[in-house]
Amino acid sequence: MIRFLLTRVSLVIPTFLGIVFLAFMLIRLVPGDPIEVRVGERGIAPERHAQLLHEMGLDRPLYVQFFDYVGQVMRGDLGISLVTHNPVLSEFLTLFPATLELAFCAMLFAVAVGLPAGILAATKRGSTVDHVVMGISLTGYSMPIFWWGLLLILTFSVDLGWTPVNGRLSADYYFDPVTGFMTIDSLLSEDDPTGAFLSSLSHLILPTIVLGTIPLAVIARMTRSSMLEVLGEDYIRTARAKGLSAFRVVNVHALRNALIPVVTVIGLQVGTLMGGAILTENVFSWPGVGHWLVQSIYRRDYPALQGGILLIATIVIIVNLLVDLAYGLLNPRIRHKR
Amino acid sequence: MKRQLLGVAATAVLAMCFAATAQFNAAEAKEKTLKYCSEGSPENFNPQINTTGTSFDAAQPVFNGLVEFEPGTTKVIPGVAEKWDIAPDGKTYTFHLRKNVKFHSNKNFKPTRDFNADDVIATFNRMWKQDDPYYKVSGGAYDYFNDMGMPDLLKSIDKVDDHTVRFVLNEANVTFLPDIAMNFAQIHSKEYLDAMMKAGTPEKVDQDPIGTGPFSFVTYQKDAQIRYKAFKDYWGGKPKIDNLVFLISTDAAVRKAKLQAGECDIMSYPNATDIKALQADPKLQVLQQPGLNIAYLAMNVQKKPFDDVRVRQAINMAIDKKALIDAIYQGQGEPAKNPIPPTIWAYNNDIQPYPYDPEKAKALLKEAGVTSIDSDLWAMPVQRPYNPDGKRMAEMMQADLAKVGVTTHIVSYEWGEYRKRMQNGDHQMAQFGWTGDNGDPDNFMFVLLGCDAARQGGQNVAKWCNKEFTDLLVKARVNPDIKQRKELYNKAQVIFHQEVPWVPIAHSVVSVPMSKKVTGFKVHPLGIMIFTHVDKTD
Numbered sequence: 001m002i003r004f005l006l007t008r009v010s011l012v013i014p015t016f017l018g019i020v021f022l023a024f025m026l027i028r029l030v031p032g033d034p035i036e037v038r039v040g041e042r043g044i045a046p047e048r049h050a051q052l053l054h055e056m057g058l059d060r061p062l063y064v065q066f067f068d069y070v071g072q073v074m075r076g077d078l079g080i081s082l083v084t085h086n087p088v089l090s091e092f093l094t095l096f097p098a099t100l101e102l103a104f105c106a107m108l109f110a111v112a113v114g115l116p117a118g119i120l121a122a123t124k125r126g127s128t129v130d131h132v133v134m135g136i137s138l139t140g141y142s143m144p145i146f147w148w149g150l151l152l153i154l155t156f157s158v159d160l161g162w163t164p165v166n167g168r169l170s171a172d173y174y175f176d177p178v179t180g181f182m183t184i185d186s187l188l189s190e191d192d193p194t195g196a197f198l199s200s201l202s203h204l205i206l207p208t209i210v211l212g213t214i215p216l217a218v219i220a221r222m223t224r225s226s227m228l229e230v231l232g233e234d235y236i237r238t239a240r241a242k243g244l245s246a247f248r249v250v251n252v253h254a255l256r257n258a259l260i261p262v263v264t265v266i267g268l269q270v271g272t273l274m275g276g277a278i279l280t281e282n283v284f285s286w287p288g289v290g291h292w293l294v295q296s297i298y299r300r301d302y303p304a305l306q307g308g309i310l311l312i313a314t315i316v317i318i319v320n321l322l323v324d325l326a327y328g329l330l331n332p333r334i335r336h337k338r
Numbered sequence: 339m340k341r342q343l344l345g346v347a348a349t350a351v352l353a354m355c356f357a358a359t360a361q362f363n364a365a366e367a368k369e370k371t372l373k374y375c376s377e378g379s380p381e382n383f384n385p386q387i388n389t390t391g392t393s394f395d396a397a398q399p400v401f402n403g404l405v406e407f408e409p410g411t412t413k414v415i416p417g418v419a420e421k422w423d424i425a426p427d428g429k430t431y432t433f434h435l436r437k438n439v440k441f442h443s444n445k446n447f448k449p450t451r452d453f454n455a456d457d458v459i460a461t462f463n464r465m466w467k468q469d470d471p472y473y474k475v476s477g478g479a480y481d482y483f484n485d486m487g488m489p490d491l492l493k494s495i496d497k498v499d500d501h502t503v504r505f506v507l508n509e510a511n512v513t514f515l516p517d518i519a520m521n522f523a524q525i526h527s528k529e530y531l532d533a534m535m536k537a538g539t540p541e542k543v544d545q546d547p548i549g550t551g552p553f554s555f556v557t558y559q560k561d562a563q564i565r566y567k568a569f570k571d572y573w574g575g576k577p578k579i580d581n582l583v584f585l586i587s588t589d590a591a592v593r594k595a596k597l598q599a600g601e602c603d604i605m606s607y608p609n610a611t612d613i614k615a616l617q618a619d620p621k622l623q624v625l626q627q628p629g630l631n632i633a634y635l636a637m638n639v640q641k642k643p644f645d646d647v648r649v650r651q652a653i654n655m656a657i658d659k660k661a662l663i664d665a666i667y668q669g670q671g672e673p674a675k676n677p678i679p680p681t682i683w684a685y686n687n688d689i690q691p692y693p694y695d696p697e698k699a700k701a702l703l704k705e706a707g708v709t710s711i712d713s714d715l716w717a718m719p720v721q722r723p724y725n726p727d728g729k730r731m732a733e734m735m736q737a738d739l740a741k742v743g744v745t746t747h748i749v750s751y752e753w754g755e756y757r758k759r760m761q762n763g764d765h766q767m768a769q770f771g772w773t774g775d776n777g778d779p780d781n782f783m784f785v786l787l788g789c790d791a792a793r794q795g796g797q798n799v800a801k802w803c804n805k806e807f808t809d810l811l812v813k814a815r816v817n818p819d820i821k822q823r824k825e826l827y828n829k830a831q832v833i834f835h836q837e838v839p840w841v842p843i844a845h846s847v848v849s850v851p852m853s854k855k856v857t858g859f860k861v862h863p864l865g866i867m868i869f870t871h872v873d874k875t876d
Contacts, residue, residue: 031752031754031755032754036754037753037754038389038390038481039389039481039754039757040773041757041770041771041772041797042485042797043757043758043761043797045795048484052479055477055479082477083381084381084382085382085476085477085541091560095560095561150591150592153592154595157595157599158598158599164601165592165595165596165599165601166587166592166595167562167563167585167587167601168562170601171371171373171563171602172371174557174565176557177559282588282589283592285562285585285586285587285588285589285592287559287560287562291561291588292560292561295379295561295588
C-alpha cells in the first residue's frame with residue numbers, strides 16, 4: 001500500500017511541473033498584455049508602456065520569468081494580482097469556499113439522482129423506464145452549460161419566479177463571512193438566520209442542477225452498465241436462488257461491486273466539475289474561482305490566472321489520488337493484492 | 339444501522355439543498371435599499387489608480403471632487419469647492435472650499451477634523467509627485483492623471499488658507515475645470531492617508547475608501563456585492579435611500595433577468611437586442627440618452643486615393659448609415675454628421691449631413707479620376723460602447739462600397755495591435771471611435787483631429803492636419819467665454835464637414851433600464867452612475 005502511494009505521489013510531481021509550465025505559457029500566448037488590455041482608444045506611449053512592463057517585471061526574458069515563478073511557487077508564494085494588488089493565494093482562498101460549496105452540492109445532486117436512476121434503468125433493462133432514463137441522461141450530457149443555465153433562469157426565475165436568478169444570497173441579508181460557505185455562515189448570522197439560510201439554499205438550486213447535470217448523466221450511465229455486468233454474475237443468481245429479496249440482491253450484493261467503476265468516474269468528474277464550475281459560475285455570477293479565472297483572462301492578470309490554475313489542478317490531482325486509494329477500501333481484492 | 343443513519347443524514351442534507359422552499363419572502367427590510375445590478379468587479383476603490391468605468395462607478399458614491407458633473411449633463415458644478423476664481427491670464431485657478439464637510443469613518447479610522455486644503459493637496463500630490471510616500475502604493479500608475487496631461491499642465495498647488503487652494507498652470511487651458519471634474523481627481527482624506535501609512539497598511543486606502551461622498555463604504559464581497567450606507571453627515575443632505583447595494587453579474591442577459599425578477603432595481607449595460615423587451619415590460623422603465631461617443635471610419639489622407647477630398651466625400655455618400663444603425667445598433671444609435679455628439683454644447687446643428695447617394699458618389703469618384711479603388715477596410719476587433727459589432731459593420735460597408743466600384747479587403751488585428759498600427763497610419767480606411775472623458779468639445783476635436791495628434795503614433799488616425807482647423811481649436815482652448823468658444827467650434831465643424839477625413843457613423847444611445855419604483859435617476863452622458871438623489875417608492 002505504501003509503495004503504491006509513493007509511486008502515485010511521485011507521478012504527481014512531473015504532472016505538477018507540466019501544469020505550471022502550461023499555465024505560465026498559455027496565458028502569454030494570448031495576444032495583448034496586462035497594460036495593453038486596460039488601455040482604451042487613447043493608446044499608451046511606448047515609453048510609458050515599457051516602463052509599466054518593467055515595473056511588473058514582464059520585460060525580462062520569458063525563461064527568466066518562468067524560473068523565477070517556479071522558484072516563487074516552490075516557496076509557496078503565488079504572487080500578487082496585477083489588477084487588485086492583493087496576494088493571489090488570499091484571493092483564491094476568499095473565493096474557493098463558494099466554488100467548493102457549489103461543487104459539493106452539484107456532486108451530491110449528481111450522485112443522489114444518478115445512482116438510483118442508473119440502478120433503476122439496469123434492473124428494468126429494455127423497458128420504457130430504461131429508455132427514458134438513458135434518453136434523459138444523454139440529453140443532459142450533451143447540454144451546453146451556458147444554454148442550460150439561461151434556460152433554467154428564464155423558466156424558473158423570470159417566468160415562474162420560484163428561484164432567485166443568481167448570486168449566493170438575497171441582498172436583503174448581510175453578514176460578514178466566517179467560513180465562506182454561505183449555508184453555514186447564514187446559520188451563524190445574528191439577524192434571522194433561518195431566512196438567510198433558506199435564501200442561501202434557494203440560491204443554490206439552479207446552479208447545482210446546472211453544474212450537476214453532466215456528472216449526473218455520466219454517473220447514471222456508468223451505474224447502469226456496471227450494474228448490468230454485475231447482475232449477470234453467478235453469485236447474483238446464487239443470491240436470488242437463496243430466496244433473497246430483489247431489493248437485497250440489488251442493493252447489497254450487486255451494488256457494492258458495481259460501484260467500483262462508478263467511484264472512478266465520480267473521481268474523474270471532479271475535473272469536469274471544476275471545468276463546469278467556470279461556466280456555471282459565469283452564468284450565475286457565482287463569486288467563485290471559476291468566475292475569477294475568466295475575469296483574470298480578460299484582464300491578462302498573469303499571476304492570478306497561473307496561481308488559480310495551479311491550485312485547481314492540485315486539487316484535481318489530490319482527488320484523483322484519493323479515488324485510487326478509495327478503491328482499496330471498497331474492494332478488498334484490490335487491497336489484498338497490494 | 340450506521341448505514342441507515344448515513345442514509346437518513348444524506349437524505350436530510352439533500353432535502354435541505356433542493357427542497358428549500360422555492361419561493362420565500364426574505365425578511366422585509368425596513369430601510370430603503372436600492373439594488374443596482376452592475377457589470378463587473380472593481381479593481382479597487384480608488385479612482386486615482388483605476389482605469390475602468392466599472393471601478394469608477396464603485397468609487398463614485400464614496401467621493402466628491404472639487405468640482406463635479408451635474409447629474410445627467412456634462413456641466414461642471416461645485417463639488418467640495420463651493421466656488422472658484424480664474425485669473426485673467428487663465429493660468430491661476432483659486433478654489434474656495436466648503437466648510438463643515440465631514441469625512442466618513444471606518445473601523446480603522448475616525449476623522450478628527452473636517453475637510454480642508456491639506457486634503458486637496460495630498461490627493462493631487464499622490465498622483466503628481468514622485469517623492470510622495472503614496473506615489474508607488476498599489477502599483478501607482480495614474481493613467482487618467484497622465485492622459486489628461488496634468489503633469490505638464492500643473493505648475494504648482496498651494497494652500498492659501500485652510501479653505502482656499504490655488505492651482506497654477508503652465509499654460510491657459512479652459513479644459514482644466516472639466517478635467518478635474520473627472521473621477522481621478524476626487525478628494526481623499528489626508529488624515530486617513532497618514533494614519534494608514536503610519537499603521538504600515540497604505541494599500542488600505544485603496545480598498546477601504548474614506549471620502550466625503552453621499553454614501554460611506556461598508557463592504558466588498560469579492561465578485562459578489564458591494565454595500566454602501568447613506569452618510570447622515572453628508573454636506574449635501576442625507577440621501578433618500580438608506581442602503582445602496584451593487585450586485586455584480588457579468589452577463590447582460592442575467593442582469594436583465596434579475597431586473598425582471600425584481601432582484602435589482604437598476605441594471606447597467608443592457609444588450610441592444612433586449613431594449614425593446616425591457617421597454618415592453620410594464621414593471622420597468624428604460625431611460626435613454628445619446629452617449630458621449632462617436633463611431634467613425636477614418637480615411638488615411640496621407641494615402642492615395644484618400645488624399646483627394648472628392649474621394650472622401652464620395653465614400654461618405656456611399657455608406658448607408660441608417661442601415662448600419664438598424665442592423666448593428668438595433669436602432670439604439672443616431673447617425674453622426676459632426677465629430678462630436680449632439681449632447682455637447684458646441685454641436686453645430688446647422689450642418690447638413692452627406693446624403694446616402696451611391697449615384698452621386700460614383701459621379702464624384704469619376705470626377706476625381708479614380709475609377710477603381712482597391713482599399714483595405716479595418717474592422718474593430720472588440721465590442722465598444724460606440725460600436726457593438728465591428729466585423730458586421732465592415733461587411734455592410736464593404737457591400738455598400740462595392741456598389742460604387744470601391745473594392746475593399748476587411749482586415750483586423752488584436753485590439754492593442756490594431757490601435758498601434760492604425761496610430762502609425764498603416765491603414766487606408768479604418769473603423770475607430772471615442773468616448774468622451776469630460777464632455778468638452780476639445781476632448782474630441784483636439785484629441786482626434788488636431789495637427790499634433792496627426793504625427794505617427796498619434797491619436798489622429800486619419801492623419802489629417804488642417805492648420806486653419808487646428809488654429810481654431812487652439813484659440814477655443816484658451817478662451818473662457820463659452821459663447822466665443824462655441825463660434826470657434828462651429829467654424830471648425832464646418833471645415834471638418836468640407837474636408838471629411840472621416841465618415842462619422844453613429845453615436846450610440848446609453849440606456850439604463852430600471853424598475854418604475856425608482857425615481858430621481860438621471861442617465862449621465864458619460865455613463866457615470868450617480869445615486870445621490872435617487873429614491874425608491876414602495
